[in-house]
Amino acid sequence: MAGAYLIGILVMAVSMYVQWRLKRKFEEYSQVGLSVGLSGKEIAEKMLRQSGIYDVRVLSVEGRLTDHYNPQDKTVNLSPDVYHGRSVSAAAVAAHECGHAVQHATAYTWLRFRSQMVPFLTISSRYMQWVILGGILLLNSTPIPLAIGVALFAATTIFSFVTLPVEYDASNRALAWIQNNGIVTQQEHGMAKDALKWAARTYLVAAIGSLATLLYYVSILMGRRD
Template sequence: METYLIAILIMLVISMFVQWIFRNKFSRYAEMQLNSGLSGKEVAEKMLHDYGIYDVKVMSTEGQLSDHYNPSDKTVNLSTDVYHGRSVAAAAVAAHECGHAVQHSKAYHWLEFRSNMVPVVSISSNLLQWVLIIGVLLIGFTGNPIVLGIGVAGLLLITIFSFITLPVEFDASKRALLWLKTNDHIMNTGEENRQAKDALWWAAMTYVVAALGALANLIYYTSMLFGRNRN
């Protein structure tokens, strides 16, 4: 048990470190004004139109780093700083979210798979904490593994979802960076492209750490379910 707890603690430290680097990078690149002077909204609309996508709306949403693409209503939702920002960070994030819209328009299979899992994963996430707590208590006091087994099944679903998210995010960044590189009137220096690539790479690393964290949780509770941590 101690080994698993140490592993989870290490994952937590790594996650915090990656998040710290990402936020630092984003803050720095948010201060780097684009030579083209375009806002995140303008970058997003330009990329969508270049791909022949006219049925997706670019909207401003509250919160920091709350940017996302919603395939159900076809909206690219940009946080206020990104929507109005005219920085390297704003352009990179806007293009990344439009990368998801491009995936949707081309029926990218990993995005479709992920979108289909969202409702089930949302329900599982909301209930999972209580199921695991009750499951651990029951298996500890009565030896009944059923509730914990349900919790482990929920963790498995979330872990699968986390790993499916990885190709979706990496592919969206790849599409964004390729489009930015071929549109030098938007990012017209090599340094701007390098900074955009750096920002999106660290953003992707947050998803990698999250997936590994989900896997560590799954291993821990699975070992508890099968009694491998009882010595």
């Protein structure tokens, strides 16, 4: 159990470092103006059109690093810095989110799998921590509540790992498109790739962190059985 604590602390430290590096990278590349002078909104609309997608809207949403694609209402949501920005960062993020729209339009397997998990996880996440807490408190009497909680948490861990190919694929689609369509120079492409690489690492660390937490709960459950 002590080992699980140490792993948890290590993952938390790595997560904080990756988040810090991500913010630094996006701040750095947001200062680099894009040679073609297009805004994130214009790049997103161009990528969607050239991908044969005409039923997805590009919207501006409040916040910072709040960019996302919503498959429910088919919208690419870009933060103000990306929507209006004409930087390497704006280009990378806008194209990445459109990468998700392309995945949706082409029925990308991993995105479909992740989407199918969302309804269940939306409901289970409301009660999961309470079930786990109650399970730990009742562990001396019965292991069943904790076992249920562990099973629910295992589903969230699976979701975290399913998210990885979705995010990496969206970045690969984005980088290929901005390069093939002359949106970036070779130097700008390297910057965009670096920015998206650090963004992807946040998902990787989150998945590893979820797995470490799951193993911790499993160790508590197995300790009771011993």
